[in-house]
Amino acid sequence: MVTVKKIVLDVLKPHHPSALEFSLGIANQGPDYRVAITVLEVDENTESLQIIVEGSAIEFEAVQEAINALGGSLHSVDEVIVQSETTKT
Amino acid sequence: MNLWQQAQFLLHISRTHGIMRRYFVVNGFDGALTMLGLIMGFQFSAPANLAVIINACLGAAIALGVSGISSAYVSESAERRRDLTHLEEAMATNLKHSAHGAAARWVPMLIALVNGSAPLVISLIILIPLGLAQAGMSLPLSPLLLAISIALILIFLLGVFLGRIAGISWLRSGVQTLLVALLTAALIYLFTAS
Numbered sequence: 199m200v201t202v203k204k205i206v207l208d209v210l211k212p213h214h215p216s217a218l219e220f221s222l223g224i225a226n227q228g229p230d231y232r233v234a235i236t237v238l239e240v241d242e243n244t245e246s247l248q249i250i251v252e253g254s255a256i257e258f259e260a261v262q263e264a265i266n267a268l269g270g271s272l273h274s275v276d277e278v279i280v281q282s283e284t285t286k287t
Numbered sequence: 288m289n290l291w292q293q294a295q296f297l298l299h300i301s302r303t304h305g306i307m308r309r310y311f312v313v314n315g316f317d318g319a320l321t322m323l324g325l326i327m328g329f330q331f332s333a334p335a336n337l338a339v340i341i342n343a344c345l346g347a348a349i350a351l352g353v354s355g356i357s358s359a360y361v362s363e364s365a366e367r368r369r370d371l372t373h374l375e376e377a378m379a380t381n382l383k384h385s386a387h388g389a390a391a392r393w394v395p396m397l398i399a400l401v402n403g404s405a406p407l408v409i410s411l412i413i414l415i416p417l418g419l420a421q422a423g424m425s426l427p428l429s430p431l432l433l434a435i436s437i438a439l440i441l442i443f444l445l446g447v448f449l450g451r452i453a454g455i456s457w458l459r460s461g462v463q464t465l466l467v468a469l470l471t472a473a474l475i476y477l478f479t480a481s
Contacts, residue, residue, distance in 0.1 A: 212374055212387065214300040243377035269300070269385040271378050
């Protein structure tokens with residue numbers, strides 16, 4: 199079984215909701231998600247963010263949906279760490 | 288998120304809390320002053336049947352409510368759509384299914400509801416003594432005078448609310464709005480009490 203442990207995303211979002219609310223919205227998608235957001239650039243209406251999500255099994259689709267629901271736009275996936283685990287039968 | 292939190296969140300991201308508060312005070316004030324004017328008009332006229340007075344006031348209250356709902360919905364829908372388009376252009380993406388899209392759809396309805404219900408509810412509160420008198424309850428004062436008193440109290444309280452928002456003296460703000468109401472009452476007396 200292969201699970202995603204870490205993803206680093208480049209996201210554009212409006213000024214509202216704030217980076218804190220944005221991170222809470224993403225962290226809510228999993229039981230043990232650790233979310234770190236860095237605001238890279240602030241424009242008149244938008245902010246560019248680097249979002250780092252870490253967890254034991256990240257569901258990328260859910261993270262992407264949360265970003266879209268909060269008004270963000272995923273520009274790129276800049277870094278990924280996945281891990282394969284052998285399951286005993 | 289429950290419904291209340293969802294509404295709070297949509298108002299927050301669309302930054303419309305202030306607009307809603309403003310609409311509540313402005314239209315609430317409209318409702319209270321309209322009722323004050325109508326009731327004072329009846330007070331200074333030849334005695335009229337209480338049912339006629341209630342119907343006239345209720346008609347005005349309903350009209351204020353419907354006018355508040357429709358005018359706020361039309362204007363706020365246009366404003367929210369404009370804001371959403373502006374944001375979509377900046378984001379170069381479609382935000383229809385995002386919280387911002389939801390805010391553009393739901394916030395005008397919330398604001399319209401507040402804008403319409405403020406004058407309606409305030410008017411209905413002012414009309415309570417008339418309704419009680421009509422139901423046969425004996426009141427310590429004439430129902431019209433009681434209704435005028437309630438209107439003046441509500442106008443004062445709207446001023447207090449404004450004062451608390453602005454962080455200025457609530458008493459001063461309340462007295463200011465009360466003075467406006469008393470000025471209105473004086474004008475009505477001047478033109479109708481002949």
